[in-house]
Amino acid sequence: MDGTIALWLFAAVCLLLMLGYPVAFTLAGTALAFAAGGIIAGVFDAAFLSALPGRLFGTMSNTTLIAVPLFVLMGVILEKSKVAEELLANMAHLLGGVRGGLSLSVVLVGMLLAASTGIVGATVVTMGLLSLPSMLRAGYSPAIAAGTICATGTLGQIIPPSIALVLLGDVLSSAYQQAQLRMNVYSPDTLSVGDLFVGALVPGLLLVALYMVFLLLVAWLRPGLLPAGRREPVDTAVFLRGLLPPLLLIGLVLGSILAGAATPTEAAGVGAVGAWLLALAKGEIPLERLRAALRNTLEITAMVFMILVGAAVFSLVFRGFGGEELIHAFLTDLPGGVFGATLFVMALIFLLGFILDFIEITFVVVPIVGPVLLMMGLDPIWLGIMIALNLQTSFLTPPFGFALFYLRGVAAGQLPTGAIYRGVIPFIVIQLLVIAALWRWPALATWLPAALTD
Template structure:
């Protein structure tokens, strides 16, 4: 085995073991340490690289930005347990009562709010599947259109802030940007933060929601039998405001405090968690048992995230020790098309990995490897982060391995065939690819708004 290609073999070994179902965190750390041990014995690995591991772990423990992760997760789980999404869906369905495709449009709008509150794809897809899929099927919606709408709406949690994916990407890209500046011998005061990604994701995220609604409107006009109008009754303005205003106000306060610079993402996440709890208590939808379930769910997801982060730290150190960064940098530099050609290859790799790996694993494994190299080639970190988030969102929908498809399959009735789910997501995949292409040619869609807030 040539030592030059050891980083590539390490990466492929990790992917193969993950596909076999081994735990992510232990696979990352265990495989890397096994390669490091073999490299030390063969004299091709410097054990001094591992001496930086305690500093990496302590840096993770001391990273205040990452505290936002459990707080945003807690905010989302509290809102989920308090049945706010269920009430909101009922109110929006009555707003669009009698409109062809109105129930589907209601699902998209409520899914957007749910994505902005939970930030986790699985939670949104499962919640919307349980709440809306039976109603859509009873109303006569085609199974393909109903399931496709729910899957696509559920993945909005990847791009609409406060997204957990954007929190993790922001932290990783901030470190990658510092490394890129060191490689270029440039010491610029410009930085990239989680807040920058939140602001940059607003326009693409809202555009995506608008494109979903436009598709549903046009499709239901062309094929009326696929989404018949449903009489859900009327809703008064007061009822609508009671269902819509509190969660909307909470989301605006959380995001607004970040956008205007009044609070860091971590501080805003803390406010959001407390606000969600206060909202649930005010509605008398929070018991000790539900709060206990919310805390336990938050603890489970948080432990998973941070264990993967520690495993990824071991992996990145060993990968760097084998000269992986130099290998990738040389490969990208010699690639036709320069920075954009390298970016296209990275986007394709991330898209394919999205079939088998979760966004957390890709964020912690792939982005630290390719991020510094791409940013050193002059790419805008905010644009790159939004492109990666949209790319992951698309891969979660793509048959046959898209995660959102499996989440919905787990809660969908048996009479809904898997083939209907696959057919239903195809138009939404095309919509997302169109948005990615538009962002490729007009990066200002992601970079213009952050520049305005910094002025």
């Protein structure tokens, strides 16, 4: 089988998704329709579908994926308990007299919010509602304000503990095992979600630092765009009471993973309980809000796992039509060897980021291209961080970036679309510089995991 039908299957799924059909049911329904047609036409072996129950059971019993609802619950509780709102107010007071101080506060608080929620949409919407009116009232350039909020919101892709990294880690771990099986190589080395968390620290913090350097340069060179606010007295006790608890919680979650004292799933459980205790101590989580947090967590988790089911059906049928062999042959025959193959895959993922969310790309595209790239010698940690940064840039790029749609939804009447598009351009350039640096120096993502392992 030459794999042509597999390409038609992929094209049909993309078309239906662009038409707005639900992702999970589009993946599964389209794949099963193609499989049924293939069985009738005698070009698809029905025995492939017999592996489906085992795949679905393996997905649902995967202990790594239990971290997803726990991290989501942690983030939602912190959001419902107004921790982000209090953090932003305290930071704004602390940096109020600094030119561009409010934008720096947005970046710092957005980084902490990204570390606690890991969901791009939630971070952009929350920061847009909390900070955009304040930035505009303070006389900030609408474009700079919009760009700062959108760019900060996408940090949830790369700042651990990111849900995107949890899902990527699980998929790349399977891809790494497949690559070893195909090459008849056994290695004791494995890839874990914790490895991706550690590998993402340096690129993620570098990104945050470059955002802040850019804003400081704008404030210095174009002071009218980022005016200084009034310096207000800061109550140290109130400031520390608002800042330290969430910092300690995030530090406990990440620190336990980095120290090897807990798996990401165990750390996620600690984070969820810690967030609830923190909200309880603040008196900001009445029963009504707790119910809303649990309901939001259930909705997000159900969406993720339904997409998982749909992706499992799709990948199985795609393989049955010879799609994997076709992709393997195509990538290995590209000019430029591993460089050309990696460049093609990154460009494809970037473009797909305009129409698909990171969950669909992680479970549909990465399982297809991941084993091939890993067989060509790429480091799985480096590949995972590159994919996360690539998607982060895609979600920020006009005219289809998801972050732009989220902000436009909450900023209706406050910002023209052109200002949002202009505002994100400098941050896209920063993203591309970090991707180029990571491509040139892979050790930015790999040296810390290796150092902690030794």
